[in-house]
Amino acid sequence: MKTKIVKLLPAALALMLISPAFAEVVAGSNTATSTQQITVPKFINITHDTANSVEQCNAGFNATYDEITLDKAMNTKFHVVTNNPDEAIKLTATCLAGGNQVNAIYGADENNLRLVFTNNGTDSRAATESAVTNIMGTPAKAQNANAIAFAITAAITPDATSGATDPSPTKEADGVKYTLVNGAYDFNYSVATTAIADTFSTHDTDGIYKATLTLSQVSP
């Protein structure tokens, strides 16, 4: 027995010398990986490009005051940037009628849009809600006093370098909804310089006629 112990001593001594110093090293791995992640949240920015919009003009008339012609081609331009590939925005419009802001956009489809402008005056110069409703149905000059409708044309320009593509429009009762992919876009709405038939007459008093266009984010 003594002989065996004596034989084992050198090996034990060697193990003692080796093990403590590098015990952790031997147990370790020769590689480690770190996975790094950055979350980019959804983003959309819709701005009114005032520098490239014409939003005031003067009107001229024929001798019988049944034709109106604007002296400038008005337009409203919006710029949209989004990083959401499943984005949606909507064009709406309002005008003052009966003391309230009411829907001012109508039309058969997204390619045949009409915009109602109403006199922002008071009393006999104010438009009623029924006047706006009349224009949106079958207009009759005597039934749409102080309200005038003009055609508007949308021109949408996706910035191809941004990855934007042509949006998909859908006409809704109170505007047009667009579904977008991520990218940058210009939305330009031009107003015709002559009125829609039977929406302008001597029933339309002098004053400032106004409509407000809004482009806003909506649920896809």
Next chain:
Amino acid sequence: MNKTNITKMLIFLASVTLCTVKAYGYAEAEQSVSTTVQPSVAIEKQASSIEVSTANAENGSHSGLQSVFSLKTNGTDEDYDFIVTSKILTSGGEVSAYGNNGCILFGHTLSTPTAEAIQNAKTGGRDNRNVIAYPVTATITDPMSVSFNNDYGVYGDCYVVKVNGGTEGTLTHIVGQSPVSGTYSVGQDEAGTYQATVTFTAVSK
């Protein structure tokens, strides 16, 4: 042989036997044991690593990321290549995430970027959909050193660590907070999660 001689002989034999045992034990104690300690290494990711952050979607800046690794070894630079590599997932598979201008690329995990977009971002271009590049730095505790190398042998673009005789060190791989100009665009870079992986490896030579 008389009785006295026999007795003397027995005493002598007994002494020889004892001496033999003693002599045998002494010889074993002097036996030399030769043990070669092989080089070994341990690399671990540390809890101080910051691996998740949120970006400002308007400008792409984020709250900060870092990968921290500990290194322990009894080996030398002649025993190992100590290498830090990175990967980004593209539509065609994984490629190195290190750019040519001291940056690391992060790619959208679902809408994976194309190889062309990766290459564009690596060279500081602006046509790099779903790729964002951030500046990157790496440091390590003395006496170890770390430096970036383009196309370093079989490892490609990587950081190379030299232990310089050291046995323990901490490597910190820091991702800058602001994107490299031209590599982040709200329109081009979709919302979502962007990812890169960083790996510290000791390769036995």
